Amino acid sequence: MTNLTHLTITEARRRLAKGEITAVELTRAHTEAMAAKRGLNAFITETPDLALEQAALSDARRAKGEAGSLEGIPLGIKDLFCTEGVRTTAASRILDGFTPPYESTVTANLKRAGAVSLGKLNLDEFAMGSANITSHFGPVENPWKSKSDPAKKLVPGGSSGGSAAAVAARIAMGATGTDTGGSIRQPASFCGIVGIKPTYGRCSRWGIVAFASSLDQAGPMARTVEDCALLLGAMAGHDPLDSTSAPLPVPDFAAALTGDIRGLKVGIPKEYRPDGLSDEVARIWDLGIEWLKDAGATPVEISLPYTKYALPTYYIVAPAECSSNLARYDGVRYGLRVEGKTLDEMYKKTRAAGFGAEVRRRILIGTYVLSAGYYDAYYAKAQKVRRLIADDFNNAFKSVDVILTPTAPSAAFGIGDNTDDPVTMWLNDVFTIPTSLAGLPGLSLPAGLSADGLPLGLQLIGRPFDEETVFRVAGVMEKAAAFTAAPACVAPTQARRESAGEAGEGV
Amino acid sequence: MAYILQGDTGDWEVVIGLEVHAQVISNAKLFSGAATAFGAEPNSQVSFVDAGFPGMLPVINRICVEQAVRTGLGLKARINLTSVFARKNYFYADLPQGYQISQYELPIVGEGTLTIDLPDGSTKAIGIERLHLEQDAGKSLHDQHPTKSFIDLNRSGVALMEIVSKPDLRSPEEAGLYVAKLRSILRYLGTCDGNMQEGSMRCDANVSVRPKGASELRTRCEIKNVNSIRFLQQAIEYEARRHIEVYEAGGSINQETRLFDSAKGETRSMRSKEHAHDYRYFPDPDLLPLVLDPKMVETIKAGLPELPDEKKERFMGEYGLNATDAGVLVADQASAAFFESVAKGRDPKLAANWVMGDFFGALNATGRTIDDPPVTAAHLGELVDLIKDGTLSGRLAKEVFALMVETGKGPAALVEEKGLKQVTDTGAIETAIEAVMAANPDKVAEIRAGKDKLIGWFVGQVMKATQGKANPGMLNELLAKKLKG
Amino acid sequence: MSLDKATVRSIAELARIEVPEEALDHLAGELSNILTFVEQLAAVDTEGVQPMTSVTAMTLPLRADDVTAGGHADKVLANAPEAMEGFFTVPKVVE
Ligand SMILES: [Mg+2]
Ligand SMILES: [Zn+2]
Helix, strand or coil: CCCHHHCCHHHHHHHHHHCCCCHHHHHHHHHHHHHHCHHHCCEEEECHHHHHHHHHHHHHHHHCCCCCCCCCCEEEEECCECECCECCCCCCHHHCCCCCCCCCHHHHHHHHCCCEEEEEECCCHHHCCCCCCCCCCCCCCCCCCCCCCCCCCECCCCCCHHHHHHHHCCCCCEEEEEECCCCCHHHHHHHCCEEEECCCCCCCCCCECCCCCCCCEEEEEECCHHHHHHHHHHHCCCCCCCCCCCCCCCCCHHHHCCCCCCCCEEEEEHHHCCCCCCHHHHHHHHHHHHHHHHCCCEEEEECCHHHHHHHHHHHHHHHHHHHHHHHHCCCCCCCCCCCCCCHHHHHHHHHHHHCCHHHHHHHHHHHHHHCCCCCHHHHHHHHHHHHHHHHHHHHHCCCCCEEEEECCCCCCCECCCCCCCHHHHHHHHCCCHHHHHHCCCEEEEEEEECCCCCEEEEEEEECCCCHHHHHHHHHHHHHHHCCCCCCCCCCHHHHHHHHHHHCCCCC | CCCCEECCCCEEEEEEEEEEEEECCCCECCCCCEECCCCCCCCCCCCCCCCCCCCCCCCEEHHHHHHHHHHHHHCCCCECCEECEEEEECCCCCCCCCEEEEECCCCCECCEEEEEECCCCCEEEEEEEEEEEEECCCEEECCCCCCEEEEECCCCCCEEEEEEECCCECCHHHHHHHHHHHHHHHHHHCCCCCCCCCCCEEEEEEEEEEECCCCCCCCCEEEEEECCHHHHHHHHHHHHHHHHHHHHCCCCCCCCEEEEECCCCEEEECHHHCCCCCCCCEECCCCCCEECCHHHHHHHHHCCCCCHHHHHHHHHHHHCCCHHHHHHHHCCHHHHHHHHHHHCCCCHHHHHHHHHHHHHHHHHHHCCCCCCCCCCHHHHHHHHHHHHCCCCCHHHHHHHHHHHHHHCCCHHHHHHHHCCCCECCHHHHHHHHHHHHHHCHHHHHHHHCCCCCHHHHHHHHHHHHCCCCECHHHHHHHHHHHHHC | CCCCHHHHHHHHHHCCCCCCHHHHHHHHHHHHHHHHHHHHHHHCCCCCCCCCCCCCCCCCCEECCCCCECCCHHHHHCCCCCEECCEEEEECCCC
8 A cells, every 4th residue: 555645735635535545544644654753853742633633524524525625634834823722832932831722814724625734843943043953842853864974964944844844754745834034945945845935915924923024924835836836725815814915816826737838938047146156056956947948938047136135134124023023922921931020020031031042142133223223224224125125026027927046055954064153054045035025926846956865946936926827837847857856764765766866866 | 371480590481292192982902803991801802912912913993093084184184195003112011012003203194283272262273293093002000919010901902092292382281271172172073082080091291391581492201191181280380390490409300201199299200111212113014004095084074073163263253252151162062062052043142151150050060961961951042031031030040940950840831830930010019119118118218318228128128029030120120210209 | 333242231131131141242242243244235225215114015904993802811811821810910010
């Protein structure tokens, strides 16, 4: 019998619909995988019993002919989404013991579509990080291993590292992620899966623990482009509870995967090829351009001149918003409280003990850049540069339909590497942050393996609310890439075959 | 009359600007669907948005926006078709989000004017700097427990209009008149109930002093949350005198927030606000710019009621009232309407006297309100008619009015029932005069000898004999004739 | 911009995060590095550029004035580290 955890969502839906498998069987296969792969530390809270209960209800609904679009599909939920009755931590000690009395709009939408939740996935604390090493619940391990040092534990990327690891390790068929500066796309790239940050406003932010409100956006992570399209279709939609939610209908994203991109103009931004870009990343990008040409699209060199200012802009805007968004964690109404003699002492002790070093650092920077006398030099300046960055894209999209770039400047690195200086760590997001600042949809898909056997992703960026074009192009590239590699831990035989040269070798 | 405080070194003038927080009348809060009613059980009118729970987001209430526009129009102020909500960041136990959503650089309402009516009948225009929408904080109770403060978030998120005046006020009296007038306008507009006891209207005063004739502005202190006009006036006076004392002793004033202690009649520095505030305002990324449809503003404008100033003008023109009387009558919309229904088709001056005199007196005495008056406008109108047609003398009318208050009956019925009709029959009055004269020949002689003072005594005796019903005019006339012989 | 200890202390005070005195130096160094990094922006000519607060082209949606929430003090208080008689409680505040 096939291992049910290897099915794509698309395939599982077909087999569930035919009655070949039940939601309970499918879910049990995944709860077993969850238990077996606990070593990855992908989950903060596992809810296998709840999942099996939901699966049984799902089977009952299907029997009554009431199947939703994701009926019986077991997913993992990033622990930044509030889930009614299930502990929600944001990977922070400061939410100690917090059980939300409400369900986030995105997870409620998934439930309504029939999806089953396996539990709450690990992440960087408050989604602040690019390696999933800032979690109060410990780092997540990437299921992929490098050829040169198979014993070395690698990061899954971040902040949605638990989501990426769980999907890559075949624990969950798909997962929710959130992306503020690359937190869906970069871990997707590091773990060899597909992830899309949709246009800002496509998914409701209601019930998602906020990091930087003008940037945060939820999106799906899965193993194929079509699976992501299906997931996003269920997650997205206008929500009157979020004032920034776009009042637009949700297209049938999967239907956009026509396979036909003839005549499409694909922008190739020259600023994404800086001096010192690794040859491997440059080569896989060139390969992607070739695939698109072969499919009848036209690559067009474009310029996004303000690209190099995106990172400093982001590291003013995001900490500023975070310093304010995280002020509510004060030990009064929920979460951790460390007693003090006075109210202020209680605040200071609680927040010092509750937040980890990276979160504290960002709160302090954010507090500083908003403070009297510095606002104009930092925050107001960053907001202006942000407009210039967004205008870069507006101008580019006058002549191209979609933009292709690498997702990240490198493949996954070791847990403990790049931690000396926060700014070095931030460079991971250099290719994803501009898109976030402009609020555009960005998708990462696995394009091949590095010489060391680690996945490398390419990013497609679309016009606002034109996820359909992004998916269409991604579908074509996915086919061309034929990325069937999997981490050794999930399919030893398959992985052996692949390492013998079937997929992605030598790029 | 200029308000001048005398110091040892000379005369000082006080400069006052007021920030009034007026609770918007709405069913639900500014950014959440929780109710706004006063006096509910603690934390029972709290949504997860108001309690600052993770992932909760604000969505603005249309009615609160309309109420702010209505108020802005009532203050003859500029309505900003685009305004922006900003976060004011600070930590406090009753501020669940760690910031207050307010408006900073672009408020919904810009500059306007409020005219105060001075007691001498003149007016003074006070500039309005701005009006912005913001959310209220919760409430801290400090006296429930020896070592704890209790927090109730029912108020958290309730919509407030912060109405900021220019520093145009020059005396505690003007400050009081400003607050009273603002309250009157808000009530006319139906945008705030103006109840200072329940905290739906709160006042912060920025006070500074300067030598009389100087034009610079000196350091001001902000006195927070004064909850009555009387306290406001006391607080301003105390604070102004404190500044003068400090200056005259060679000291300087620190800009700070102070609290008025109504028991001691003093202001004191607020310890909880001691460290310098740095609110780190920035546009709230959860909320997009508020853009008003000009048609919506026009519709609200067209639906505005006649406001106190216009009504006062009209009362002066249409009813011939003086500025002071008109000012008193229009202060409250219901009183003005009451007056108008009494005055309709009658002598307006007489109607005004009765409304402001005996009627307001009866309201006070009975503790009833204009909406549930002890005497209806229709009945008071009938009474005015009975005075006008000579059925009742002024004195009798007062007697009848007292009975109206007591019984709730109409004046005609009471006059009939109690036989209080004025005697206007010449013969009956003459008979009574003659009887009194016959009984007091000595006094008649004295009058005839020139002791005019005794005429009053005779009037009294005749009135007594007629149980006060003799028409006073006729009585005087006939008496004079008879006494002359 | 290089931050001194006193500035870091006052930022930490504003943010209500306790920082031990002996950690101030190191933190000042880290924060200064970050500021130096973001100060690249000073090189960008932003004359006449409108600050961008939100990427969406929308304006603020308005909701109806209906009471749709509240009435569940129990749920509001359920996660509280400390509560009494229906109130959240904190160390006594002296005004
Ligand atoms: Mg103020
Ligand atoms: Zn205010």
